[in-house]
Every structure is written in structure tokens, then in C-alpha cells.
Amino acid sequence: MKPVITAFERSPDRGKGLARDMRVRWALEEVGQPYDVRLVSFEEMKQPAHLTLHPFGQIPTYEQGDLALFESGAIVFYIAEQHAGLLPTDPGARARAVTWMFAALNTVEPPIFDRSLAMILERDEPWYEQRLRSLDGSIRKRLDGLSARLGDSDWLDGAFSAGDLLMVTVLLRLKASSDMLDDYPNLAAYVARGEARPAYKRAFADQLAVFTAASAG
């Protein structure tokens, strides 16, 4: 049975692929699982029908038969568990790849997300510059550690995994609003490797098509 995911009817990022349905689309493309997308408006996300799927009224969600999931990380993990290709079979390597999934979402994403939020919501506040400097400092600490660990490897721990998939989507969020990655050539190259993957390109094109269609309509 084809899974159905939800995505923004009109993404505020205007098709840049920064919303979190992108990581789910990419995971599904990596494992070759066809899927359908149900587009939802901001109003629909807060209605009871969507709240039964997602308690916080957000996207993405994932439905397949009786199963309904929310949280992009949990969805990517489920996809990786169900199909070959995103998690190694060796138990130790698998645990390390899962560790990178958590690291992407729990350690690297929060200051990057807070920075993008501050740029939207706090720009006119008197503390804005100070807040941005503080967030930049927090982000750089994470990038320093990540860059040192990646070194000149292609991926974080052996073959491309769900950990890399999530980490690249997180770094793409930073790349969209800052030139900080330019100071970390190995991380910039890492992100470019992710973007060059055929599965990423298909996922990106599909979400862009939603924005293009909505703009034309």
C-alpha cells in the first residue's frame, strides 16, 4: 500500500525545499518507495481531522494502512527500518547511523532552526544583533565538531545513511540563510554530495512542482 505524506499546500519557502516534508520525500525516493502527497493549508493543519494525525497541527505526517506517524525523524527512521538502503545491517554500524540521526535533529538542528526563526520574528527587536551573534556562536560550535569528525570522508560513518540524509537537510536550512558553511569547505562539499544524489533531486523537483502549480493557480 502506497504511503501518503502531508506537505504544505503553499510552502512559505517558495519551493526551496526547506520544509520538513523534504526529508521524508528524500528518504522515500532513496528506498524506491512510491508515495502520494496530500497538500494541506495552514488552516487545515489546525482542524480536528489533521490534529488526529499530528497533535501539534504540523506537517509532515505519514499514513500507510492503519499506521499514522508524525515527526520527520520518526518517519525517516520508520522508512529506513522498512527498506534496505538507509541503515546498515551490522548492529554496531546501524546504531552509529541512528546516533547521527539523533545528532542531526537534537544537536545540530536546534540552533540552526532558532537562527532562522530569529531572522523572521526578531529582526526588529533591540536585541536582534546580539541574539544572532549568540546563535552564530552556538552553530559554529556544532559545525566545528561536525567538520572535524567528517574530515575528508564522503559521509559521516561509512556508506550514506539516514543520518547523512537528516544532517544534510539540516545544513541546507543554514545554507539558505547564511554563508557560514563557506568557512567549512568539507561540510559545503558534504551538502553538495547530498544534493547531487538522484533521490534528492527527484524529491526536490516534486516539492518544487507543488509550489510552481500553486503559483500558477
Ligand code: GTB
Ligand atoms: N519536529 C517536527 C518534525 O520534525 O516533523 C517539526 C515539524 C514542523 O516544524 N513542521 C512545520 C509546520 O508544519 C513545517 S517544517 N509548521 C506549521 C505550523 O507549525 O503551524 C518547518 C519549516 C517551515 C517553513 C520553512 N520555510 O519557509 O523555509 C522551513 C521549515
